[in-house]
Every structure is written in C-alpha cells, then in structure tokens.
Amino acid sequence: MSVRATTPENWFSRSPGLIAGIGVTSLFVFAALVSLIWTPYDVMALDISGRFTPPGAAHWMGTNHLGRDVASMIMSGARISILVALFAVGIGMIIGVPIGLASAAMPGLADDVIMRGSDLVFAFPALILAILITAVFGPGAVNAIIAIGIFNIPVFARLARGAALPIWKKGYVLSARTAGKSSAEISFEHILPNISHLLIVQGTIQFSLGILAEAGLSYVGLGAQPPLPSWGRMLAESQTMISFAPWLALFPGLAIFIFVLGLNLLGDGLRRRLDPHNERAA
C-alpha cells in the first residue's frame, strides 16, 4: 500500500513568496524611515569634484553628475515613492470602497450610474490621464498623488461591489434586514469586515502599481520636483550618461524592480493566505 503521508510543513516552506515579499517590503520601508534621520551622505549636498565616482567603499552606489551620493538618493527616493503610493491607495480606498458598497446596496439605476462612471475612468490609459492631470495642475508630488489616486477609485469601487454582491444574499444579511437595519448599517457592519481581506490584498497590488506610476510620472518630469530625489527622475537623468556611468541607471532601476516585485509577492502571498478558497483541502 502506498502511503502518501505528508510531513507537517512549516509556515515558511509553505509560503516562501509571502516571506520574501514581507522581507523586501520591510527592507525598503526601513530604508525610507532611516533616511529621515540618517543617510550615508547629505542627500542634498553637491560635490562637483567627486562626480561620477563609481560604486566603492566610499560611495556604495557611486555618485551622479553633480556628485550627489546615489545610495542616499535611493533611500530618500524610497520615502517619496512610498508616500505617493500610500496616499494614492488611501484615496482610492476611502472614496472607492464606499462607492462600491453603495453600488452593491442599491441595485438598479444607482448601481448602473456608478459602474458606468467607473468604466469611463477605466477607459483612459492610467498613466496618460495622470500625465494629463499633472500637466494641467502642475507637476509635483501632491498632484502625482491625486492623479494616481483617481485611478485607484474605480479599482476599489469595482472590487468592493463585486465582493459585496454575493454577501448581500447571505443569511446574515437577510436577517439583519429583518432586524430593520439600513443598507448603510449592513454595509459597514456585515459586508465591509467580510470583504476586508480582498481590499487588503488589492491595496498591496495597487501600492506596487503606485510605485511604478510615481516612477513613470517623475521619469517624464511630472512627479516630485528637484532637488527632491526620485527614482524615476534618477533614471531619466542617467540616460545620457549610461555609457560611462551605468550605475546611475542600474541602482534606481533595480530599486524599482525589486520593490515592485517584493510588493507583488506580498500581495500574492496575502491572497493565498487570506482567501479560504486557496486553502488545501483539509
């Protein structure tokens, strides 16, 4: 008889992606926090004589054309990226989730109007509209937050609506209705707690998209303005110097790549852990 015994796997080996995601994300968040009180060099300091220093013991990631320390700029740039993405996700959740819940609670015309409105926002390529908004209202971190945040609204509205609809048919919602509770009371008491895991996972994914969008906006010069360091602008500036100072492109590029990868691993890992459908048959 074949005995298909499985050893009790520990948490780590079961979700290595999640652990890696948590690790990478905390590393960047930690670097961003440390940059508030300490960076290897003053991030604003120019040192023209020491420009284009390759990576080494003195400057871990080298210096740029103005002699600014790249490692310090990456650390402070992380802070800008995280702030922009965090606020953008926040705007999307705070406005989008109530819209989605309302849409699910009011089938019929209201639902149609809300959802077609979100289709309209979806119809524009995200980055193009963000560029439009920042071009109209002027470049800067705040406008980048607003531009990216607007894109997150329909994402969360749709997710909340889609997740809420089946819960409206559950017994506990019906009995809350027989208990005379209003749609708003039911939405916040019964629906929201039961879809929160989906919102958290989507929040993580939108956060990583926010990092990318911020990098894209500042690449075209519409994000945080100099002298504030920003990953996207660092990449843009490095373009003309890539042949003799490749590290200027390499490190911000790697930072974006690894951080976004880490956030996606985190989002994916959370989805697996939080979604009961993905549990192995017990």
Add this chain to the structure above:
Amino acid sequence: MEPALIIKKLSLRIGEDAILSDVDLTLQQGEITGLAGRSGSGKSMTALAIMALAPQRAEIFGEVLLNGENLLEKSQAEWREIRGSRIGMVFQEPMTALNPLQTIGAQVAEVILIHSDASKKQALKRADQTLRRVGLDPNEISSDRYPHELSGGQRQRVVIAIAIAMNPEILICDEPTTALDVTTQAEILDLLRRLSRDDGIAVLLITHDLAVISQMADRIAIIKNGHIVEQATPEAFFQGGHNGAAQDLIAAPLKRPNKPPGNGEQARAIIEARIVICAYHQRGQSIFSSRAPFHAVDGVSLNIRKGENIGLVGASGCGKSTLARALLGLQPVASGEIRIDGASFPAVEKSAMRAARRKIQIVFQDPYSSFNPRHKVGKIIAEPFHLFDQPPIEAKQRNRISGVLQSVGLDPSDAGKYPHEFSGGQRQRIAIARALITDPEIIVLDEATSALDITARNRILALLQSLSEKRGVSFLFITHDLGVIRDIADRTLVMKSGRIVEEGATKDIFENPRHPYTKMLIAAAPVMKWAATPQGGASDTPRDHVD
C-alpha cells in the same frame, strides 16, 4: 456468484484521526448495497477511498479487490484506466459535477473517448445511446444542450450517463438524490434500480436516508464513526434483530399534543395575506418585445392564527421561499395585501414597520451562511434589538441573551463564542435564539432542518414543538420534506407554480390528498418499507405511511 468488489479491512487515517477503521464490505453483481450513516460517519470517505480519490494527506490500509486485483496498489496511471471505465461514480450535486461550458452529449462522449478507441463520431453516437438508457431521449432532449438548460433531475441523469457510459462493473452513488425534490428523487432511484437489475451493475448507494435504503437496498450496512456496525439484509435489519445501531438514523416520531382542531378559529390572525403576487422581470428576447414578468408567487392568500403551526410544502422553484420573503418584507409585492397582526405590511411609517418586524422573524436553511463569521454569538443574537425603540442594555441585554440561549438548549456562556465553534444543529439553535429574542408572534423556518442530519433534525423539531407549547409562538415551516410537515404542522398548504393548490388540516392532507399534485408528492416520498421499531421508542403515533 463472484462478488464484484470486496473491501477488506479498509482503514484510513488523516494525521492522528482515524476516519475509517477496518471497513469490510462486499458488493455483489446486480445488487444494490446501501451504506447509511450520519454526516461525518465516514460514508463519503469510504467512496473516495475506493476510488483512490481520498485527500493526499490520508494514509490508507487494507484491500479493495476488484476481480482479485488490489486497487489500493494501483498507480495513478492505472487508476485513470479504472475510474470511469470499470468503476463509475455519481455525486450529490449534479450542477457542480457537470462542466457548464460543454454540451451534455460531449461530456458523456468524453468518457468514451478517453477509455476506448472510438472515433469522435462513434463516441457521440454511443453517448446518445447512453443518454437514452438513462431516460433522456435525444429526440426530446437534444444531446447538444447545456447543463443549465436541464432540470436538476435531468442533470443527475446526465451524471449517471457519464458514470455508466463504459458499462462499469461498479457504480458508486454518494447521496445521489439528496439535492433533488421528492418526485425527482423517486425517478432517479427507479433508474438506479433498473441499472442494477437489468445491467447487472453492482451499486453502492450511500445515503443518510434510511427510507431510501429500505426501498432500494438488497443489503444494508450501517457505518458509525468509521466502523461498519451492522450489516444485514433489509428484512433482517428492519424486522428486529438490529442492535440499535441505526437508532440515530431513524426519524423518531414526535409526540403530537392533542390540540383540539378548530381551536385556532377564535385566535386572532397573525398573518393575513390576500392575493399576493410577486413578480420577477425577465429579459426580453429582442429590444422590441419585453416578456411578461414571471410570477413567482401568483395570487396566494393565507391566514395564520396565533399559536398555529403551518406547513408550506412544494418542490424547489414553486415560489415558497419568495412567498416567505414577501411575508418578511424582504421582497417587494407586486400586488395584493399582507397584514401582520392586523396592521398593513410593509408599513410606511418607520416605527410601525419596526413594530411589525418584531412580530415576525425568520430562520434560514443554511446554518453556515446565516451568521456573520466575524461576530460572536452574543452580538448575532442581539441584532434584532435594533427593532426596539429602547433596546435593553448591558446587564438586561445579557440576561435576555442568556435567557433565549437557555430556552434553545444552549449555554449562556456560548454568547462569547464564534459561530464556527458550533455544529450545524447548534447553529440552527442559535438562529432560533436570534429569532426568539424579539418575542415574536411567528417564526418562519425556511427549510430550516434540511441541511441537518436526522438526529439534529429530530432534536430541532422537538425544540420547536416545546417552544410552540411554552411560548405560544407560531411557526411557518417552509419545506420540501413531507416528514417535517407531518411531524409538526397543524395545517398544511401545498404550493405549486406560485399557487396554493391544496390547503387543510395536516392529517386530512396526508390521508386524503385531493389535488393530483399533492397525491404525487405523497406517493413519491420514500417511506420505510418495513416498519422500524425503534428500541424503547414505541410511540402512540405510528410512522407507517398512509398508503
């Protein structure tokens, strides 16, 4: 005769838990073996173990012999040859067992293509023949229909067709009729009997319903906690001899209080409904023609008096749940009038609406989706306090909650637990407690016992009966289970296609059904072939059937 399948000392363990212990079972050609047990007794796991479909983590010991070969030693590749071709399986829920994107003919043909050298054309032809064998004539029900176009019973026939397409020696049916209503159940059972008798298939029929087994099986095995506790012929099993192993599978008859009939006449009406119509809009076929709305409830009138228990029976889709929702104000009424305790319902004024809602509460079918999994039981039960202008607070509220928990047979300390800590039966008690907290005049029970096993069902029914006597609360039982109605309802309404087709005292309905539909329902309900004599439970209301 050579047995078709011999199971010897089959044991199955998952981690520390012994799910099956030394199960011995023999299936004979052309015979139906009934395997009965409560939920969790290991009956489904037996089927999965035979099919080598048990969960990965399970450790299996023993022998399963098909023509002398031990199936437990087969590799996965060898198993793919056996499954579907030598052993077929029928599942409980036909909708999820079929692929919604493939035609029924293609799904039957798929099995034939996998297990034989037939060309696609030959396979489709054989699929048509197989569908005819299970009673789906391709001239009437074309084999290029999709599962959603068929009724539940027809879908189950397709599932059976897939299972028997390769003429297997063994057919394993796990609760094949549990998801179906009584009339369809009778037809499917008939089909299984025919397949076994005429085609010599050895059938293993797994069910919790002893009445089904008593009518179908040539041999009965009772499983309890993973042990086969009894194995006998039905005659020997039911006519004494059985050692009480089947006790908890038999629906114990409830002692009916001898309420004088007509006592309800003077009592005031709690619910009055007059010519209620509930309509659903249907999508039109073209933009120019809109189809007439579908009347799920089509002119129903009913009266429920204080203290009266009413049974509302009908097949699935007859509109009984829609009617219940309309009575609770959860479903808009297209026309007609509903009065709760004399007041028009739904009321326009908020306070009047809340007063009416306090009088009518509901218990739903599924004990697993009835509660917010993130709330504790105390909070769940307290929710209807929302209906009070001045709800009791703190100590008073806790006392009320403790009180209703005790009256449904739970412990006051249960208020601090989460719903997932309770069994199905206990959950239904929590649901009843939540309904009782407003001191309602009537509680609507929408299939409230159909997700429970027999023991839990009996206990819940006994609880409801005592609540009805002690608190004078009325119950409206909405169910397709005639047994529940017979056990507890004073008056019965039979519903079909949105209309009440027959109405009367429960006893009269069961003894002298007038409407042909009622007659059919009663005739189709599986009844114990042999009068079971539960030990020490000889009752003054024999459960023998009227026919």
